[in-house]
Amino acid sequence: MSFERIREKLNILADAAKYDVSCASSGGNRKNTNNGLGDSSAMGICHSYTEDGRCVSLLKILFTNHCIFDCAYCVTRKSNDIKRAAFKIQEVVDLTINFYRRNYIEGLFLSSGIFKNPDYTMERLIAVAKKLRLEENFNGYIHLKSIPGASDELMYEAGLYADRLSVNIEIPTISGLKLLAPDKKHEDFTKPMRKVSNEIIKYNDERKIIKTTPRYAPAGQSTQMIVGATGESDRDIMYSANHYYKAYHMKRVYYSGYIPVANDNRLPSIGSQVPVLRENRLYQTDWLMRFYGFKVEELLNSEHPNLDKDIDPKLGWALRNLDLFPVDINRADKSLLARIPGIGMQSVAKILNARQFRRLNWEHLKRIGIAINRARYFIVCDSRHWEYRDLPAEKIKGMILQHSTSKYRSLIGSQLKLFNS
Structure with a gap:
């Protein structure tokens, strides 16, 4: 395939991936062994600036923006009239290695629209990671997006090659998901979450006894919620986040302000994009819950269902x-x-x-x-x-x-x- 076609695919699929914010990767510490390529250090790799000012980056792309679903909030939904593209497995591998060799990236974040079915899509994401690890001896950071509805067998295999896995819960409440993504089921999201959580616990327990036990998703798993596409209060959002932290041992929950991508009567009107400040307040609340000992009900409850915009x-x-x-x-x-x-x-x-x-x-x-x-x-x-x-x-x-x-x-x-x- 010509260089121009590869570049066109990259432009389309990198742009489509920009809506996913859950690709920070703190926690990865994969070591470079046997003179391999790349190194995910204990400092972690992410797509933004670290506390000491270093900018570390991932190649952040979709495998394809074709999708069988028609979620109202998603730019890649099947009814949207956009230019479509799909990579081949080897193309993603080659792009990752070539970008790394030129010192453009330190790892890969790979997501995808769902084409044919969840397992078919997940198999291809795993094949990319597997080729990078086994054929290219790549020890850099790999974050794979778990496909909702993928089988337990595939989720198990994904954790053997990826540093972090994530499945976006997308809408904070079940009722909101039914409204905006009627083709999807809540259990399609939670099933792979639970499989990954159980495998991480099992492997960590085994490593305490047998040090040579292979690592399984060493940077854990994360998820992302869209804020403002439905009428959830800050209380609804943070109670959902608290549930995922406790039930599935999430490393991070990310909050992404709704960005209008379609004129759909189920969505807020165009121009009602969620202020960045609301995202900031949700992240501050998340931080207090994880590191300061606050319980979610202390910060948000029936008397105070929304956060104060003026103060933290x-x-x-x-x-x-x-x-x-x-x-x-x-x-x-x-x-x-x-x-x-x-x-x-x-x-x-x-x-x-x-x-x-x-x-x-x-x-x-x-x-x-x-x-x-x-x-x-x-x-x-x-x-x-x-x-x-x-x-x-x-x-x-x-x-x-x-x-x-x-x-x-x-x-x-x-x-x-x-x-x-």
């Missing part, structure tokens, strides 16, 4: 629970310190370490790096300067917003300009 979820929780504050920074335990607005987990560790040697005052806390503008309303320390007491929640919120210079305040302003233009 931890500050919102603190303002609703002022009876727990102020906290003595020199006495509080780790779990309570983590709940103070303006104090992250790294600062919590520094506080616990520093107070072994002396009582901390405001100057010490500033040097540790806590956000004094937020934290000062919720803590006391070994001095009385900057201490606030008995202020109502709305007053505290107003004072914090007045002095806030955070990126989220800037984001609100830019979005308002966008929507008013």
